[in-house]
Amino acid sequence: MYLIKEMPLGERPRERLEKFGAEALSSYELIAILLHTGTTNLSAIDIAKNMIFDIKDVTGLRDKTIPELASFRGVGKAKAITLLAALELGKRALSTERDLIRISSPADVFHLLKDDLSDLKQEVLIALYLDIKSQLIAKKQIFTGGLNSSLIHPREVFKYAVKYSAFSIILVHNHPSGDPEPSQQDVEVTKAMEAAGEMMQITITDHVILAKNRFLSIRDYLKIKGGK
Numbered sequence: 001m002y003l004i005k006e007m008p009l010g011e012r013p014r015e016r017l018e019k020f021g022a023e024a025l026s027s028y029e030l031i032a033i034l035l036h037t038g039t040t041n042l043s044a045i046d047i048a049k050n051m052i053f054d055i056k057d058v059t060g061l062r063d064k065t066i067p068e069l070a071s072f073r074g075v076g077k078a079k080a081i082t083l084l085a086a087l088e089l090g091k092r093a094l095s096t097e098r099d100l101i102r103i104s105s106p107a108d109v110f111h112l113l114k115d116d117l118s119d120l121k122q123e124v125l126i127a128l129y130l131d132i133k134s135q136l137i138a139k140k141q142i143f144t145g146g147l148n149s150s151l152i153h154p155r156e157v158f159k160y161a162v163k164y165s166a167f168s169i170i171l172v173h174n175h176p177s178g179d180p181e182p183s184q185q186d187v188e189v190t191k192a193m194e195a196a197g198e199m200m201q202i203t204i205t206d207h208v209i210l211a212k213n214r215f216l217s218i219r220d221y222l223k224i225k226g227g228k
Contacts, residue, residue, distance in 0.1 A: 013045070027058040034086050039074045047074035062087055063163065101136040103128060106217040109172055109208045112136075117174040117210045125173045125189075127157050129166035130205070137164045152189055154196035161202045169197065171207040180209045180216035190218050 013029040022030065031048035038044040051072050052058060061069075061083065069080035103109060109128065117124060125143040128136060140160050143152050161169055171193060173186075182190075190207040197204040207218040 028052050031058075031083070034082055035075070035079050036082075042074045047072070051075070062091075063160075102134050103130060103136060103170060104134050106206060106208045106215055106220070109170060109206075110210060110215040113172055114210060114213075114215075117172075118212055120174055121176055123173055123176065125152065125171065127160065128170040128172060129161055129164050130168045130170065131165075132167040134168070137166055152192075154193055157193060158196060158200050158202065161200070166202060168203040168205045169193075170205050173207075173209060175209055175211040178212040178214070180211040180214050182209055182216065182218050182221055186218060187222070190222075 013025060013033050016029065017025055017033065025033075028045065028048035028051070031051060032044040035044040035047055038047055042050075051061075054072065055061060055064075064084075066077065066080045066084055069075055069083050070077045075083075101112070103112065112128075113126065117126075123145060124141060127140050127142050129138045129140070131137055138160060142156050145151070157169065157171070160166070171190065175181075186207070186209065190204070193207070194204045205219075209216045209218065
């Protein structure tokens with residue numbers, strides 16, 4: 001380990017950004033620039049690498065609070081605030097694009113996620129968090145594997161709804177078989193989430209199943225079957 005000032009000029013994050021542009025830098029290099037300084041024993045790059053290692057994916061930073069960011073070794077409150085400010089600024093810079101995504105039907109869900117889910121070999125449960133105008137606030141992958149009401153706890157869905165002040169939620173999962181017909185487990189998961197939503201006063205608008213080039217709304221399915 002050595003300090004950034006001891007690194008060759010061509011390898012320092014700030015100099016690399018100036019020469020090649022921000023898009024050429026790795027996630028940990030961008031974080032190191034925001035951190036600005038390290039500690040006696042760790043450079044800013046070391047701290048940034050450790051953060052990436054701990055969260056596995058840089059997108060995980062979006063869900064961190066100031067205390068959570070500050071808890072990373074070598075970060076502290078001041079640097080945590082800087083990171084959170086940078087994340088919020090990036091989110092606002094993309095807000096115009098986000099506001100264009102309005103989910104008003106199962107077909108909208110299908111077109112939004114078909115490319116992400118159509119070729120997967122296992123089931124994935126995704127939650128779409130919407131505001132009062134049915135505009136997309138956030139998309140979160142909640143669970144991977146066969147849906148089972150005993151394995152999927154409502155808190156995993158609703159903690160993000162609270163975090164983003166969502167008005168409603170649409171659940172989405174895929175059927176790799178290509179058949180969108182819901183299983184009994186799919187129906188049970190839907191009803192469990194709807195019951196939790198009633199208690200939280202956050203509506204589960206629908207649960208949409210995507211299967212290759214087809215989709216099915218469990219809400220509509222249950223109405224037809226007399227399950228609601």
